[in-house]
Amino acid sequence: MAQINTIAVIGAGTMGRGIAHAAALGGYRTILEDLLPNALRKAESEIRGNLDKAVELGKVSAADANAAFARLEYAGSVDEAARGADLVIEAVPEEMESKIEIFTLLDKICRPGTILASNTSSLSVTEIASVTYRARKCVGMHFFNPVHKMKLLEVVRALETDEDTVETAAEVGRRMGKEVVVIKESPGFITSRINAMIGNEAFYMLQEGIASASDIDKALKLGLNHPMGPFELVDLVGLDTRLSILEYLHKSLGEKYRPAPLLVQYVKAGRLGRKAGRGVYEYPEQPTAHERPASANASD
Numbered sequence: 001m002a003q004i005n006t007i008a009v010i011g012a013g014t015m016g017r018g019i020a021h022a023a024a025l026g027g028y029r030t031i032l033e034d035l036l037p038n039a040l041r042k043a044e045s046e047i048r049g050n051l052d053k054a055v056e057l058g059k060v061s062a063a064d065a066n067a068a069f070a071r072l073e074y075a076g077s078v079d080e081a082a083r084g085a086d087l088v089i090e091a092v093p094e095e096m097e098s099k100i101e102i103f104t105l106l107d108k109i110c111r112p113g114t115i116l117a118s119n120t121s122s123l124s125v126t127e128i129a130s131v132t133y134r135a136r137k138c139v140g141m142h143f144f145n146p147v148h149k150m151k152l153l154e155v156v157r158a159l160e161t162d163e164d165t166v167e168t169a170a171e172v173g174r175r176m177g178k179e180v181v182v183i184k185e186s187p188g189f190i191t192s193r194i195n196a197m198i199g200n201e202a203f204y205m206l207q208e209g210i211a212s213a214s215d216i217d218k219a220l221k222l223g224l225n226h227p228m229g230p231f232e233l234v235d236l237v238g239l240d241t242r243l244s245i246l247e248y249l250h251k252s253l254g255e256k257y258r259p260a261p262l263l264v265q266y267v268k269a270g271r272l273g274r275k276a277g278r279g280v281y282e283y284p285e286q287p288t289a290h291e292r293p294a295s296a297n298a299s300d
C-alpha cells in the first residue's frame with residue numbers, strides 16, 4: 001500500500017471543505033485549493049466552526065481539533081496544492097470537462113506515484129483517468145454530504161485502477177473515520193443511482209400534484225423510515241448537482257432516468273437548494289443566489 005502523508009483537495013465547495021476537514025482530522029497534512037479566494041475563506045471558517053461544534057458535543061477532543069486545524073493549509077493554485085501531494089482528491093463541479101481539465105493538469109504536476117482521486121457522484125472515473133498517463137493510479141472516492149458527519153465512502157474501481165490504489169484509497173477513508181465499500185465502476189455507483197431515481201420520482205409526483213413537497217417528504221420519513229425526505233435531501237445536495245447526475249444516468253442507463261421537467265425548471269429559476277437560499281423550500285437565513293459569486297453557482 002502507498003504511504004500517504006499529504007493530501008491535496010481541489011475545490012473548496014460543499015464537498016471539498018468537508019473532505020479537507022475529515023482528512024486533517026485523520027492526521028494528514030491537508031492542502032485545500034479553490035480558484036475563488038472567497039471559497040477558501042469560507043471553507044476555513046466553516047471547518048473551524050464544525051470542529052468547535054464536534055468538541056462541544058464531545059466527539060473530538062479540543063487538542064485533536066486544534067491539531068487538525070493546524071494540519072490544514074490553503075493554496076490559490078492547483079500547482080501549489082498538488083505538487084508535493086501523495087494523494088489528490090478532486091471536488092470541482094460535476095462536469096466532465098472540468099474534471100478532465102483538472103486531471104490533465106494534475107498528471108503533469110504530480111509525482112508519478114501520486115494517486116489521483118475524483119469525488120464525482122456519477123461520472124466515469126475510467127473516462128476521467130484516460131486523459132492521464134497513470135490510469136492505474138486513478139480512483140473514485142465518493143464521499144457524502146456533509147462529509148464530516150456521513151459515515152460512508154464508496155471507493156470506485158475504474159477499468160484500469162490497480163489493487164494497490166484501491167487499497168490505499170480505502171485505508172485513507174478508514175483513517176478519515178469512514179466505513180468503506182469498494183465497487184466496480186458503473187454509472188451512479190450504488191448510492192447516486194438509487195437516490196437519483198427516488199429524488200426524480202418525487203419531482204414527478206410534485207409536478208403531477210399528487211401531494212405537497214412537505215407531505216411527500218413526510219411520507220418517506222414516517223412511512224419508509226428515510227432519515228430525510230427527498231426534497232430536504234435535494235436541497236442539501238443541490239438541485240443542479242442532482243440534475244447533472246440525472247442527465248448523465250439518462251444518457252448512460254436510459255429512459256427511466258429522464259430528469260423531471262419540474263426539476264429542470266427549478267434549476268433554470270436558480271432554485272439550487274440551501275446553498276442558493278432557496279430550492280424546493282426557502283431558506284431565508286442563507287445567502288441568495290444574487291449575493292453569491294456567479295461562478296459558485298455554475299454547477300456542482
Ligand SMILES: NC(=O)c1ccc[n+]([C@@H]2O[C@H](COP(=O)([O-])OP(=O)(O)OC[C@H]3O[C@@H](n4cnc5c(N)ncnc54)[C@H](O)[C@@H]3O)[C@@H](O)[C@H]2O)c1
Binds near residue numbers: 119
Ligand atoms: N453536493 C453533494 O451533496 C455531493 C455529494 C457527493 C459528491 N459530490 C460531488 O462532489 C463534487 C463537488 O461538488 P460540490 O457540491 O462540493 O460543488 P460546489 O459547487 O459546492 O463546489 C465546487 C467548488 O469547486 C471550485 N472550482 C470550480 N472549478 C475549479 C477549478 N478549476 N479549480 C479549483 N476549484 C474549482 C468552485 O469555486 C467551488 O468552490 C462534484 O463532482 C459532485 O458531484 C457532491
